Amino acid sequence: MRTALAALAVLLFALTGCTVSVDGSGATSSPAPITIGKPPKIPPTTGTAKLIAAELAKVRVAVRPKVAGYRRDQFGQTWSDDHNGPGGHNGCDTRNDMLAAQLQAVQYRARSKCVVIAGVLPADPYTGRRLEFRKADASKLQIDHVYPLARAWDMGAARWPMQRRVDFANDEAANLLVVDGPANASKNDAGPGEWLPLNRAYRCTYVLKYLRVATKYALPITTDDSNAAKTILPTCP
Known part of the structure; x- marks a missing residue:
């Protein structure tokens, strides 16, 4: 039983x-x-390496031609306020917008809400050094176009309408950085395939910013740029 x-x-x-x-x-x-339910959601990886890989999948690769006619004024008045991006038409030019946004301990000219005369860049993206800004020696800090203007001209901007070029040259959110003047001069109109910041800790971010600008404005990158981005991927978080 x-x-x-x-x-x-x-x-x-x-x-x-x-x-x-x-x-x-x-x-x-x-x-x-x-208890039966859906498995817990795993948050997507948002590391720089994955973001760089995603941009590489979207951007076009091409040979950089040499297109005649480039001048700085082909992108409008230097540091114009007459652009359609963040900071545009706010009464302050783009250079002073960038200084005010990225410096600390900012000082303005008397009776001016725009003109920055002093401040501190705690960590320059390209060198990693702490830099002080004084308007009397303004060239020590420069505003860099991550995707350079001359390079953009060759890669397609020569065919853009003027306002698009002005917007590109003054894109405070995507394409501009306050950086060490000599480092910016050494970069000139190079892309990642030819130049990378001395500050290794910023290289992945720099490459990502460059690719994002290329994607935003439908500008191609060179094979050397693409190879440099792929080479740096294993070092990125």
């Missing part, structure tokens, strides 16, 4: 998850609660 009850208990457990006592009382125990 006990053997038959034991067999019945095993069968019922397999079918229902309930256990049956084998003492002949017929009493059953309550099943253990089971």
